[in-house]
Amino acid sequence: MHDGKFDTTNWAIMQKGNFAQSFLTASLAQILHESPPGIRVIDVGGDIGFFTLLAASLGPVAIDVFEPQPVHRLRICESLNINQWHSEFDMHYDDNPKEASLVNVIPFGVGNARGLYEFKGELGHPNQGHYTGLVAKMGSNAQRLVQLDEFAEERGWFGESRPDIAILKVSVEGFELNTVEGALELLHLKVIRNILIEVSFRNEAEIARNRGTVQILEDSEYRLYKMGTLEAPDELPIVDDDKLYENLVKAGQATPSKQLNLWWKLSEYM
Numbered sequence: 001m002h003d004g005k006f007d008t009t010n011w012a013i014m015q016k017g018n019f020a021q022s023f024l025t026a027s028l029a030q031i032l033h034e035s036p037p038g039i040r041v042i043d044v045g046g047d048i049g050f051f052t053l054l055a056a057s058l059g060p061v062a063i064d065v066f067e068p069q070p071v072h073r074l075r076i077c078e079s080l081n082i083n084q085w086h087s088e089f090d091m092h093y094d095d096n097p098k099e100a101s102l103v104n105v106i107p108f109g110v111g112n113a114r115g116l117y118e119f120k121g122e123l124g125h126p127n128q129g130h131y132t133g134l135v136a137k138m139g140s141n142a143q144r145l146v147q148l149d150e151f152a153e154e155r156g157w158f159g160e161s162r163p164d165i166a167i168l169k170v171s172v173e174g175f176e177l178n179t180v181e182g183a184l185e186l187l188h189l190k191v192i193r194n195i196l197i198e199v200s201f202r203n204e205a206e207i208a209r210n211r212g213t214v215q216i217l218e219d220s221e222y223r224l225y226k227m228g229t230l231e232a233p234d235e236l237p238i239v240d241d242d243k244l245y246e247n248l249v250k251a252g253q254a255t256p257s258k259q260l261n262l263w264w265k266l267s268e269y270m
Contacts, residue, residue, distance in 0.1 A: 001048060002075065010048065023228025023235065024196060024261045025054065028167060031194050032058040035166045040064070042148070042192075044110045044179055045171035049076035052103060055167070056085055059101030062163075064151075068109040068143040076105055106151075108144045110172070112181035116142045147182035152191070162191060170197040174206055177213045187220035195222060195264040198230070201252035202259070214245050222264040229255045236260075 004011035028051060032039075039062075041055045046067035055063055067073050080086075080103055087104045148168075157163055165186075170179050176199055186192055199213065200206045224244065227236050239247045252260045 002071065006071075007048075021228070021230045021261055022233030023226075023230075024051070024169075024198070026233065027196055027226065027228075027261070027263045028054060028169065029058060031167055032061065036164075038062075038164070039166040040163045041167045041169070042066075042165060043169050044148075045169075045173070046072065046076060046105075047171070048072050049079050051169055052076065053079055053083070056080075056083070056101035056103055060099050061101050061166075062088060063101065063103045064106055065103060066106045066108055066110050066146075068107065070107075073105055073107060080105070106146075108146045109175075110148055110182060111145045111175060111178035112147060113178075114144075114146055114150060116144055148179070149183055149185040152186055157191060158185065158189065165192045166194060168192045168195045168197075170195070172198075174200055174209070176200075177209045177216075180213055180216050184216070184220075187216070187222070190221070190266055190268075193266050193269055194225075195262075197262050197264070198259060199248070199252065199262055200259045201249050207249055211245055214248065217264050218244075221267045223267050223270055224262060225265040225270065226263040227251070228261050230257045230259050230261065231255060 001007070001010060001014060032041075032055060037060050041052075041061050041063045043052045043055070043063060043065040046052050046065035049065065049067075049072075052063050052065040055061055065076065067076060085101055085103050088102050089104065152158060155161060168183075168186075170176060172179055176197060180187070183192075195217065197213070199210050201210070224238055224240075227238060227248070228234065229236065236251055241247075248260065248262075252258055
């Protein structure tokens with residue numbers, strides 16, 4: 001972990017004996033326990049690597065973790081080194097035990113565009129860094145954005161190398177719509193079976209934007225399977241009617257953080 005003075009949020013959570021959201025942790029573990037060996041996980045917004053490390057420990061799986069902040073990537077790499085988990089691009093890849101997980105640390109953010117964009121972090125809350133949407137020149141606040149569709153195309157995932165992606169996990173501090181807009185082909189071709197996404201309803205702008213996020217997932221034949229809060233392990237009831245999004249907004253705004261964790265499944269796996 002980071003020093004407590006640098007990252008007060010994660011430090012405070014760890015002091016309570018539970019690093020990350022219980023609902024999201026349990027959901028990810030359930031999916032991996034029910035999946036065959038050799039599946040893939042995409043972790044968008046890796047932070048210091050909690051969910052990537054959890055997935056790797058429940059493997060063998062191949063994981064692509066996207067994290068634009070160098071300070072977070074350092075923590076991820078340190079943890080991977082301790083566990084001796086290699087990447088698919090490591091020089092020791094051929095020596096990697098078949099029962100071991102593989103973790104690829106991707107030093108980019110994910111969105112609906114490509115190039116350098118302004119990224120702002122906050123001392124004390126570096127896990128709440130976000131893209132401003134402004135194009136940036138190379139410098140301390142410039143971080144590269146990629147599209148998941150572009151990433152998949154470069155790896156041949158739309159052809160013979162199509163993988164079994166069991167989980168796409170998204171935690172991007174208000175950039176959810178941008179992330180799914182950059183993955184329309186992956187969603188359309190049903191390459192991803194489960195999506196775990198953190199959605200915020202902290203202000204009118206987020207409420208308006210995430211209506212689009214939910215609409216894209218529904219149009220791509222994903223159905224809301226479970227949902228929970230960031231604060232408690234218990235599931236929340238789902239009201240499955242034509243006012244699904246309005247009900248999500250009410251449920252989210254009733255929580256202390258005004259955020260929900262949503263587990264979406266392809267309808268064919270429901």
